[in-house]
Amino acid sequence: MKALYYEKLEDDCVKCQLCPRECILKPDQRGYCRARENRDGELYSTIYAQISAIALDPIEKKPLYHFYPGSEILSVGTVGCNLSCMFCQNWHIAHDKAPTRKVTGKELVELALRYNSIGIAYTYSEPLIWYEYILETSKLAREAGLKNVLVTNGFINEEPLKELLQYIDGINLDVKAFHRKFYKEICGGGDLEVIKKTAVLTVENCHLEVTTLLVPGLNDDPEEIEKLSKWLASLSPDIPFHLSRYFPQYKMDLPPTDVESMLEAKKVAEKYLNYVYLGNLTNADRNTYCYQCHYPVVKRSWQVDVDLKDGHCPRCGVNIPIIL
Ligand code: SF4
Known part of the structure; x- marks a missing residue:
């Protein structure tokens, strides 16, 4: 699969711009990550799917x-x-x-x-x-x-x-x-x-x-x-x-x-x-404890039990931002 985020350079070289390493690759060369390769002057992902x-x-x-x-x-x-x-x-x-x-x-x-x-x-x-x-x-x-x-x-x-x-x-x-x-x-x-x-x-x-x-x-x-x-x-x-x-x-x-x-x-x-x-x-x-009153709002053992009231601690009412 052709890669996204790269720049073509002279002599069929490419510069990968995905991560800050910005590897410059000659034909047939792979980047530091081993996941991207210069094939005939184009950058390809070698690990797609x-x-x-x-x-x-x-x-x-x-x-x-x-x-x-x-x-x-x-x-x-x-x-x-x-x-x-x-x-x-x-x-x-x-x-x-x-x-x-x-x-x-x-x-x-x-x-x-x-x-x-x-x-x-x-x-x-x-x-x-x-x-x-x-x-x-x-x-x-x-x-x-x-x-x-x-x-x-x-x-x-x-x-x-x-x-x-x-x-x-x-x-x-x-x-x-x-x-x-x-x-x-x-x-x-x-x-x-x-x-x-x-x-x-x-x-x-x-x-x-x-x-x-x-x-x-x-x-x-x-x-x-x-x-x-x-x-x-x-x-x-x-x-x-x-x-x-x-x-x-x-x-x-x-x-x-x-x-x-x-x-x-x-x-x-x-x-x-x-x-x-x-x-x-x-x-x-x-476990997750309410930071204000230390009530256990999520108990994690062999199963997970959530005890929140509309996103708030059921004991003291403070907001506990957990996505449910
Ligand atoms: S390490 Fe991989 S992702 Fe980062 S610039 Fe080099 S080839 Fe691209």
């Missing part, structure tokens, strides 16, 4: 906690990524040669409807480099009354993002750290300012939740968590913030994040944000 993983997941697994709690969503992923985080938790599909099979957007929508999914989540590897397929499928899904969700690193140029956001209902944005060096040295690129812009545009257009994987000694300093939380709160104190536990993966062999430092990070974040959750942690409290 190619699926490496598919499952019907609880929405809480994305994680999205304030977006149709208790529902299930058809989740799909492809291969490749425009970052190369040393701790990648999905490196088999992001950076290795995983097998794929073709599923058209129409087939995906039919599957979502057949299994009573609330919609389609584009997840597992980085969905933004799957741009053409997602744009087309999300339009079809919207027409069929389904929701579209992205679980993404947010590293994309503004123009394609704005076009895509018209069809997206919810995003879980991975903010890797709140300092630029981490992106450069640990993630092989990326740019915190671009990710922040993605967050701002998302808040203006659809539902946003944020996840940060806490890597010991690299991004879990309470001061850094404080700055990140303060900035998120400046967008909205109601943005759900997921602090996730790191485990050794891919090229990183640091020990798993200390539970004490996760609890400390949660305490710091809660000074600014109304809803902070710990993830990847056995026995973590996954």
